[in-house]
Amino acid sequence: MNNINKQKLLKAFAVFQGQEVYLHSEATSFIFVRNFKVWLEEAMIAGEGPFRVALRFDQVGWLRTEGLTHYEATADGKLLLAGYDDRGRMNVALQLGKEPFPE
């Protein structure tokens, strides 16, 4: 995982916009949702780090995530974002894939 760079992350998001994507979203100590499928219209980034990301989907939908610090575009075409605390613990994650994540 790399520290988030806004410009690079925007480019990574562009690959997923305007199509169906599978999402994994979690607030680690509280909830996770794995493999919900949406039509992703736009992905937006805000903040100077940690970052906030909002996904606009299906004309009526929002998914907003805050506390993101790291990202990685994987070799198998998935985009993983996570927020780690200063001792390496995950607080939050947001992941996009064109195929479902392993169940």
Next chain:
Amino acid sequence: MSGDRMKSKRKILAVFAHPDDESFICGGTLAKYAELGAEITLISATRGEMGRRMGNPPYVNRETMPSIRENELRKACDALGIQKLIFFDIRDKMVEFYDSERLIERIGELMEELRPDVVLTFHEIWGGHPDHCAIGKAASEAFRRKRLEGALYYISFGSAMEAPERFGYTKRDVVKVDVRKHLPAKLAAFRAHRCQTEIDEWVWLPDKEALERFGGYEYFLAQDRERLPLVLNGFFDT
């Protein structure tokens, strides 16, 4: 049992939820009985893939976590002397939502096949995590239904069972295992679970200092004391 090898090959089946349960909670005991010649099988219901600790500094992500933790568990099993490892491939945090009859059946099938002298699992109320309680409840029910020989014990945390009355038990229900000679193996197992223990600085201190952090005993609760010979310092009366 005072360090003599056991008369016949004893078998232990540990039915836990996550990689590291075996090491963090009762690693000394598993190492002890492995050294005495017991054949130990570990069921891990999940790969701990929804864990929060990602290494320190973090090098794990949600998608790499299952294989990293599986490998860590294999190393921990080597450190403790656990010969056989079985994953149930249930997603971490979802054990309590897995079909409980199916879970009981799967555990029961393995019990019939392995014929363990001792089953170790979590207490269904005092397990400390929903996955722990769910796997413990299923393992206990499977053991009851199969009516096998042997005994089932619940693992417990730290030295809480020095005062079992707080949990509705008495000293008679508690087996206290002396693990003082097996703490180096337990420490090696802690370190095998690297992404989970990097956050705990003491684990990575020089051995002598790290070992001082461990208690010398691990405690177990008998599921059914009436069925057992009274053993004060171990699971087996041989």
